[in-house]
Amino acid sequence: MRRDELQLPPPPNNDRPGDRWMCGRSSGQTPCVRGPSDRGICPMERACRVKRSWYGRRRHALLVATVLLIAMLLFMIKSRHQLAIIKPGDLSNPHAQILATTVTSQRCAACHPQAANTDNLWFNASSVGHQHLTQTDACLDCHHKTIPRKVAKLAHNLDAQQLATLRLSRQRLASLAEYSDTWQDLLPGPAVDMNNIQCATCHREHRGSSADLLAISDTQCQTCHSDRFGSFATSHPDWQQWPYGRGGEISFNHATHANKYYPAKRQDGKGTPFQCAQCHQRNTNNEISRAASYRVACGSCHDEALKLETAEGLTLLALPILSPESAARVQPWPEAATGFYDGPVSPLAELLLQADPDIAKALQEIPNHDVAAVETPAAIAAAETLAQGIRQLINEFASQGQPALIKRTQRLGLTPESVQALLRALSPQLVEEARQNWFIQQAQSKLDPAADSQPTPKPKPAETNSNGTKGLPEAPRDPNDLLGSDLLGSDLPGSDLLGSDLLSGDSLLVPNPNTDTDPLALDPLGTEPLVETEPAKKSPPTNGLDFDADSMLPGGGWFRDDQGLAIRYRGSDHDDPVLKAMINIIRQLPAGMPTRERLLQNRAIAACIACHPGAIQRHGRWRSRPLSNIGQFTKFSHASHLNVAELSNCIHCHRVAGKSSSASLLTGMLAPQSPHGQMDFLPLTRESCSSCHRSGASGDNCTTCHRYHIDLRNSGTISINH
Amino acid sequence: MPLHSFRQRRRIAITLTVFALLAMLGIVWIQTGRLADVSLLTGGTLLCCILLLALFGMRRRLPILPLGSVSTWTQVHIYMGFFTAGVYWMHVPNLIGNGIFECSLSIVFLLVTLSGFYGLYASRTLPKRLTAVEGQHRFDRVEWHRGQIADHATKLLEELSVHVGIPVLGSFYTQHLNPFFNSRPSLAYILVPTGVRRRRLLSDLRDLERYLESEGRSTAGRFAALVRRRDDLDYQFALQLRLRLWVAFHSILTLALVAGGLVHSFMALRFAG
Numbered sequence: 003m004r005r006d007e008l009q010l011p012p013p014p015n016n017d018r019p020g021d022r023w024m025c026g027r028s029s030g031q032t033p034c035v036r037g038p039s040d041r042g043i044c045p046m047e048r049a050c051r052v053k054r055s056w057y058g059r060r061r062h063a064l065l066v067a068t069v070l071l072i073a074m075l076l077f078m079i080k081s082r083h084q085l086a087i088i089k090p091g092d093l094s095n096p097h098a099q100i101l102a103t104t105v106t107s108q109r110c111a112a113c114h115p116q117a118a119n120t121d122n123l124w125f126n127a128s129s130v131g132h133q134h135l136t137q138t139d140a141c142l143d144c145h146h147k148t149i150p151r152k153v154a155k156l157a158h159n160l161d162a163q164q165l166a167t168l169r170l171s172r173q174r175l176a177s178l179a180e181y182s183d184t185w186q187d188l189l190p191g192p193a194v195d196m197n198n199i200q201c202a203t204c205h206r207e208h209r210g211s212s213a214d215l216l217a218i219s220d221t222q223c224q225t226c227h228s229d230r231f232g233s234f235a236t237s238h239p240d241w242q243q244w245p246y247g248r249g250g251e252i253s254f255n256h257a258t259h260a261n262k263y264y265p266a267k268r269q270d271g272k273g274t275p276f277q278c279a280q281c282h283q284r285n286t287n288n289e290i291s292r293a294a295s296y297r298v299a300c301g302s303c304h305d306e307a308l309k310l311e312t313a314e315g316l317t318l319l320a321l322p323i324l325s326p327e328s329a330a331r332v333q334p335w336p337e338a339a340t341g342f343y344d345g346p347v348s349p350l351a352e353l354l355l356q357a358d359p360d361i362a363k364a365l366q367e368i369p370n371h372d373v374a375a376v377e378t379p380a381a382i383a384a385a386e387t388l389a390q391g392i393r394q395l396i397n398e399f400a401s402q403g404q405p406a407l408i409k410r411t412q413r414l415g416l417t418p419e420s421v422q423a424l425l426r427a428l429s430p431q432l433v434e435e436a437r438q439n440w441f442i443q444q445a446q447s448k449l450d451p452a453a454d455s456q457p458t459p460k461p462k463p464a465e466t467n468s469n470g471t472k473g474l475p476e477a478p479r480d481p482n483d484l485l486g487s488d489l490l491g492s493d494l495p496g497s498d499l500l501g502s503d504l505l506s507g508d509s510l511l512v513p514n515p516n517t518d519t520d521p522l523a524l525d526p527l528g529t530e531p532l533v534e535t536e537p538a539k540k541s542p543p544t545n546g547l548d549f550d551a552d553s554m555l556p557g558g559g560w561f562r563d564d565q566g567l568a569i570r571y572r573g574s575d576h577d578d579p580v581l582k583a584m585i586n587i588i589r590q591l592p593a594g595m596p597t598r599e600r601l602l603q604n605r606a607i608a609a610c611i612a613c614h615p616g617a618i619q620r621h622g623r624w625r626s627r628p629l630s631n632i633g634q635f636t637k638f639s640h641a642s643h644l645n646v647a648e649l650s651n652c653i654h655c656h657r658v659a660g661k662s663s664s665a666s667l668l669t670g671m672l673a674p675q676s677p678h679g680q681m682d683f684l685p686l687t688r689e690s691c692s693s694c695h696r697s698g699a700s701g702d703n704c705t706t707c708h709r710y711h712i713d714l715r716n717s718g719t720i721s722i723n724h
Numbered sequence: 725m726p727l728h729s730f731r732q733r734r735r736i737a738i739t740l741t742v743f744a745l746l747a748m749l750g751i752v753w754i755q756t757g758r759l760a761d762v763s764l765l766t767g768g769t770l771l772c773c774i775l776l777l778a779l780f781g782m783r784r785r786l787p788i789l790p791l792g793s794v795s796t797w798t799q800v801h802i803y804m805g806f807f808t809a810g811v812y813w814m815h816v817p818n819l820i821g822n823g824i825f826e827c828s829l830s831i832v833f834l835l836v837t838l839s840g841f842y843g844l845y846a847s848r849t850l851p852k853r854l855t856a857v858e859g860q861h862r863f864d865r866v867e868w869h870r871g872q873i874a875d876h877a878t879k880l881l882e883e884l885s886v887h888v889g890i891p892v893l894g895s896f897y898t899q900h901l902n903p904f905f906n907s908r909p910s911l912a913y914i915l916v917p918t919g920v921r922r923r924r925l926l927s928d929l930r931d932l933e934r935y936l937e938s939e940g941r942s943t944a945g946r947f948a949a950l951v952r953r954r955d956d957l958d959y960q961f962a963l964q965l966r967l968r969l970w971v972a973f974h975s976i977l978t979l980a981l982v983a984g985g986l987v988h989s990f991m992a993l994r995f996a997g
Contacts, residue, residue, distance in 0.1 A: 008949040010872050013865050024864055055864050060972050067976045071983055078825065078987075088991055091822030114995045193760035203759050209817055221757035 022058030026050040085110055091208035094215050100144070113140050113207070141201040149711060157196040157226060158712050184237050186221070186230035196226060204710070216705065223704040234702035235692035244636065246683050251616040252293055252626040257682035260658045263303070278652040288641040293626035296576050300613075305575060311609035312573030313552065316584060318428070318560070319351035319392055320568035321440065322373035328382060332389045336440045339567050343385060346372040348568070349600035350584075354395055356597070357410035361391035371600065393441070400434035416590050423583035428560040428571075436562045436569060573606045581606055582624065585617050635708055646694075657684040733799070741803045745810040752814050766815035767992060771985050773808040777801055778978050805840045812837070829984040836981050839974040846970055850963050857956045863968065866961045873954045874905035880946050884939070892935045893943060900925060901947060909958040917962040922955040 018024075023038040027050045038044050038052040054062060078087050085106060092098065101109050110117035115135035142151050153159040160168070194203055204222070205215045224230040231237035260276040267273025274280070281294040293299060321336060322345035329335040339345075347368065356362045367384035369375040376385045398406040404425045411421045551561055551572045558574035573581050585607060591598040601607060602618075616623030643649045659682055694700045695707075748769070755762045780801040783791055791797075812833060813819075821830040861869055881897050884890055904925060913921065929944050929951070936944060 008876075008946065008953060010869075010876060010953070013862075013868060017862065017865070019862070019864070056968055060968070063972060064976055064979070067979065071980055075983065075987065087824045089823040090826050090991075091817075110995075116994055189754065190758060193755065193758035199759075203761075208822065210822055219757065222759055225758050 019055075020057060021055055022061060023052045024055045024058075026052045089208070092211045093207055094209070094213055095211050097207065098211060113137055115140060136200060137202055138200045148713070150715070155198050155200070157199060158710060160712055160714075164714070184230060184232050186224065186232060187228075189221070189225070189230070192225045218705060218710075220704050223708075223710070233697065234688075235696050238688060238692075240688050242685060245638065245686065250292065250626060251614060251623045253613050253615050254293070255682050257659045261660060267303070278656070282652070284644070288644060290640045290644075301576070308609060309575045312558070312575060312578055312581060312606045314605040315551075315558070315570055315572040316350055316580070316604065316606065317348040318569040318571065319354075319395060320345060320348050320563075320566055321392060322347070322385060322389055324373070324385060324389055325382075328386045328389070332386050332393070334441050335389060335393070336567060338440070342374075343376050343382070344374040346370075346374070347388065349597050349604070351392060351395070352600070353414070353587075353591075353597050354407060354410050355388070355391045357413045358391060358394075361387055364388055364391070371596075396433055396437050396441075400430055400437045403430040404428075411587075414591070416587055420583060420586045420590065424580060424587060426583075427580065428569075432560060432562060433569060436564075439562070439564060440567055578606075578610075581610055582617070585610055585614075586621065589618050589621065635712060637707060637709055655686055655690055658682060659684050737799060737803045741806050744807050748807075748811060749814065761996070763815060763992070764996070766811055767989065770808060770811050770815050771989055773804055773811060774978075774981060774985055777804055777808065778982050781975055781978065802840075802844060805837070805844075809837050825984075826988065829981070829988055832977055832981050832984060836974060836977045839970060839977065843970050843974055846967060850967055854960060854963050857959055859953070859956055859960070861957060861960055863961070863964045866957060866964075869957050870905070870908075870954065873950050873957070877901060877905045877947065877950050880943055880950075884943055892932055893940060893947070896928065896932060897947070900928060901951070904951065905954060909962065913958060914962045914965060917959045919955070922951060925951045 018037060021037065022040070023042040025034050025037050026044070027034070034044065034046055034050070036045055042052050042054075042058075044050050044052050078084060081087065089110075093101065097113075101112055104112055108118075114137060138155060142149065142154055146154075149159060153161060157165065158168075194200075204218050206213075207215070229239070231239070264273055264276040268275065281299045282290045282292070283294065285291050296304075321339040323339050323341045323343060324332065324335060325343055326340050328343075329337075329340040347365065349371075352365055352371065355365065364384035364387035365371070367381050368388065369381060373385045373388070376382050395407075404422065407425060408418045408421045412418065549561060549564070551563075551570070555561060555572045556574075558572050558578060558580070560569065560571050560580075562568075563570050571580055584601070588598055588601050588607070591601075602611065611618050614624055648654060692702070695702045700706075748766075752762050752766060755765060780797050783797050784794060787794075816830060819830070820834070821827045877897070881894065884893060904921070909917075926948050929948050932944055933941050
């Protein structure tokens, strides 16, 4: 039988699909026509047990679900586990470790100032949540040591001036190199204010414990840049000189050493080949050291020359030679320093004398800082003032010691520590002894006729040393010499015949201002053979006249030069503490100051600075240190690269420029700010890096080699990557 | 012509959806590159889409208002659902969130999305299967129909003559037909309605015919018709229940999703910056 042939009764006519309730009578019974009410009540006398319709069941389920949902939300809001529930994800490990010790209720508020407001504080205007603090402020509560608050929100943590420097540099490079014209240049600019970049712009938290807070795409890196590029291998701007030309503490030219000096030594059969590892050794971190010590790397070749240079030393002061008239006016003045005006002013003495305004003014009157050039009455008066100042300086130091000189230099802005380092080995007793020898004993000898039998030391014949001091040709005093002290050097008024009117008009004795020649210099008396031969017979050298600093002070030190009537310092070879202290003092002097320039011309000082140019620019820049990548745009570690066998050979990347190569000139041209003014390596090409640094290999993300946060507190300058 | 119209409409809708998704993807990519807070953009879009999708349920409850046809709303609902799923993928860092609340919210979203995709499949296949079965029964009257079938089967047995076939059909009715007519279908049948039960009973009834005379065979044939009708009824019940459960599941989870989404948006805005 077919199913449609089966006749079944039609359903009752009480269909109300929108009702929540339906009749509960079974199929054998006749359902109510009216059915249950809206509230589920059967109107019949013998009421049935009404049933929910599907619609009613669904509404019921919806109601239950709504109630459950509200209950869950209330639980979430009011539960003591509220923070754990609403936390959008685990923090990164470093932050999670820090906050693990924080009270649970304050964890959110540690980074979200808004969360500091509880229900009770919501309407309190002075609460933390109403102080307009941002998450960045909360970040800097911990990170202010690595990123200064003042620049934390600035792009690259650089102020406007530093950013302008970068832009100019980039523009300069863009004019030299090909401008990378890529489709990335068409992308819109940044969506953030360059002067108010929040930490969370790049560092997204709550991404799980293993999430990388530093993850950022290349597009994001370049969003602020005017010239953007695609991959590193194809469109990254070329760097023209990096990593060279960033300066350093030690001046060293690889090209000349590799191409000239080392081969020359090898021809002698005693040299070693030029090897990078000789100076650049690996340290414990497998990083390359900047340089080896002087003894290891330089001493074998440079010791002898350096000893010669440093032996020139310094001159603290030297007595100028005054004419007898001037000497008479500045009494007491050593007889040995009397004669024709002569003697340059030691730059160090000039520095010490400048504390006195009168003497400083007098120094300006002396032409070329040399008493020999004084001619005018004003210059003569200045020379006399200078002589008095030097004598006063000697007296002060002899009687008061180092504090007297420190006090003088403090007026020039020099630190006491730097002057103390200079004078550490100079005893006041030495100066006192000099004073005794030069001033007091001579004065006594004048009062004591017997003392006239003793020869008075005179300056050496004219010899100019690098300190700018001159020794004068001087012979021991002959009592029979008519031009000696009796007639020319007498202190008695009116006793000086040459100073009287009788001789004042004598053109033979007065220098001719037109010819600038001293007639006495041509006077046969001035070259009296007897004058030169007599002293050797009469008086052997005493009082340090024969003091030979080269043989008696091989380790260096201060000494009294009785022939030059000076107090000098003889330097040792490398790492001389007094010369270093002198350079530290020079560094403190203002640029362009004549005394500073004269001090820099000192041979010993110049020899130091030739290899240590940084020492004259910044304090303590003597030792070669690795160039720190910290805080700079570009970061590089040799350690990871040296694991590659091919790269362990230094010249794979660093090729010293050859003699005929124009690379040195080229790179030097591109680095005008280079302290050395020239590069001695061929430029490092981008291709040498991009062979490994490409996507799918060692990676070519911007952050592989660059860092966003630039910290100039250590370096002070921006190492521009080009 | 209507079929062509439907295909054309679907092609246009798919094109628009794909274009909207690509446009959104491009905007997100550009905005991400500009260091903008893309999560606010995608999150706001996501919330708006969810609210619009939820309004579809409201539209069905307001049939008298001139708000466009339900068919149009359904099409918009479907394709906006696809778009919303794509925006969700752009919004979340992980498919399932990390925190408790966000994990729950993402699971709810995924359940709503998956139930929506299933609903799309079900709404395309189940009506065909329902109309393939004879008879149309309102869901709430299925039980009444079951009772009628069971009562009719009892009457058939009672109408049977005393000496004819009672032992055979009575025994078979007691052991097999009575449990079948007087009980609800099993959960397994509701989940996967098949013709196994029906074919087994009909085969057994056919096997009994050799022991029955003509009246008994006629009664057995009526029993077979009742088995077919009851099985068709259960089949319709299972498929209707599936459709109704899907709608209830989808709408209740949508409610939870809207509530959770609003809470999530509030918290995101409060803790941002």
